[in-house]
Amino acid sequence: xxxxxxxxxxxxxxLIVLAGINFAINYLIPVEELVINLVLIGSIILYLTxxxxxxxxxxxxxxxxxxxxxxxxxxxxxxxKTMEEEYLKEDRIQISIFMSPINVHVNRSPINGILKYFKxxxxxxxxxxxxxxxTENERTSLVIEHPNGIQLMMRQIAxxxxxxxxxxxxxGDPMAQGNEFGFIKFGSRVDVFVPLDAEILVDxxxxxxxxxxxxxxxxx
Numbered sequence: 001x002x003x004x005x006x007x008x009x010x011x012x013x014x015l016i017v018l019a020g021i022n023f024a025i026n027y028l029i030p031v032e033e034l035v036i037n038l039v040l041i042g043s044i045i046l047y048l049t050x051x052x053x054x055x056x057x058x059x060x061x062x063x064x065x066x067x068x069x070x071x072x073x074x075x076x077x078x079x080x081k082t083m084e085e086e087y088l089k090e091d092r093i094q095i096s097i098f099m100s101p102i103n104v105h106v107n108r109s110p111i112n113g114i115l116k117y118f119k120x121x122x123x124x125x126x127x128x129x130x131x132x133x134x135t136e137n138e139r140t141s142l143v144i145e146h147p148n149g150i151q152l153m154m155r156q157i158a159x160x161x162x163x164x165x166x167x168x169x170x171x172g173d174p175m176a177q178g179n180e181f182g183f184i185k186f187g188s189r190v191d192v193f194v195p196l197d198a199e200i201l202v203d204x205x206x207x208x209x210x211x212x213x214x215x216x217x218x219x220x
Contacts, residue, residue: 002055002056002057002058003051003054003055003056004054004055004056004105004106004183006054006105006164006166006183006185007050007051007053007054007185008054010050010054011047011050011051011054014047014050015047018043018046018047021039021043022036022039022040022043025039052102053101053105053185054105055104056104056106057104059108059178059209059210059211059212060178060212061176061177061178061179061211062177062178062211062212063112063177063178064177064214065111065112065146065147065148065218066217066218066220067201067214067216067217067218068110068111068152068192068194068198068214068215068216068217068218069108069110069111069177069178069210069211069212069213069214069215070097070108070110070202070208070209070210070211070212070213070214070215071097071107071108071109071110071154071190071192071210071211072097072099072103072104072105072106072107072108072184072190072208072210073097073099073103073104073105073106073208073209073210074097074098074099074100074103074189074190074207074208075097075098075100075205075206075207075208076095076096076097076098076202076203076204076205076206076208076215077096077097077098077189077204077205078094078095078096078191078204079093079094079095079096079200079202079203079204080093080094081093081094081196082094082193084153084193086119086141086153087117087141087143087153088143088151088153088193091196092153092193092194092195092196093193093194093195093196093198093200093216094191094192094193095191095192095193095194095200095202095215095216096189096190096191096192097189097190097191097192097208097215098188098189099184099188099189099190104210105183105184105185106180106182106183106210107156107180107181107182107183107184107190107210108178108179108180108181108210108211109144109175109176109177109178109179109181110144110152110154110177110192110215111144111146111152111175111177112146112147112174112175112176112177113144113145113146113147113152113174113175114144114145114172114173114174114175115142115143115144115169115170115171115172115173115174115175116143116144116145116151116171117141117142117143117171118140118141118142118143118167118169118170118171119140119141120139120140120165120167121138121139121140121141122138137157137158138157138158138165139155139156139157139158139165140155140156140165140167140182141153141154141155142154142155142156142167142169142181144175146218148218150195150218152192152193152194153191153192153193154190154191154192154193155190155191156182156184156188156190157188157189157190157191158184158188164184164185165182165183165184165185165188166182166183166184166185167181167182168180168181168182169181169182177211178211179211192215192216194215194216195218195219197219198216198217198218198219199216199217199219200215200216201214201215201216201217202215202216
């Protein structure tokens with residue numbers, strides 16, 4: 001388990017600020033011992049809460065060309081047929097994974113392939129489970145072309161709290177199954193658009209682990 005690079009600066013300065021506040025209350029401001037203890041406990045809880053947002057556990061990297069793995073930790077909130085209108089221009093099965101603030105926030109590639117398309121969309125900050133968040137919120141769109149020629153669309157979607165989508169890839173880059181390609185600070189949602197003939201391996205409300213839980217299987 002390590003701390004993700006997106007959180008290191010924030011956690012450092014947060015530690016300095018909280019330490020300064022507790023020092024001031026202990027030595028510069030005359031307050032009761034109860035208040036000192038409450039501020040200390042509150043500071044520890046706050047810091048640990050933010051710290052867990054940025055944890056980055058090591059995982060066994062998968063390598064199964066038939067499987068599509070979850071791109072994020074979270075809970076499956078949508079499995080439905082939908083028209084993907086931005087790039088693929090065809091019906092797909094949309095699988096959406098909601099990332100709560102207590103989930104790991106790393107995003108991982110669900111398949112091996114080449115990143116054929118990438119676009120960042122500024123937008124709103126509706127709650128991530130809102131039906132329109134997939135098309136109206138701040139988001140990124142990625143299309144990975146599998147070695148079998150099938151293209152897989154994926155979206156990182158910001159929510160009401162998560163207003164910091166990060167990505168570390170560009171068009172033409174190779175995408176390795178299970179490897180990190182992005183990060184969403186403080187939780188949100190990731191959509192995956194799989195082919196209609198893919199075998200769906202998850203159910204609504206099922207918990208997922210990024211790069212570990214298979215969510216679908218390509219037709220043989």
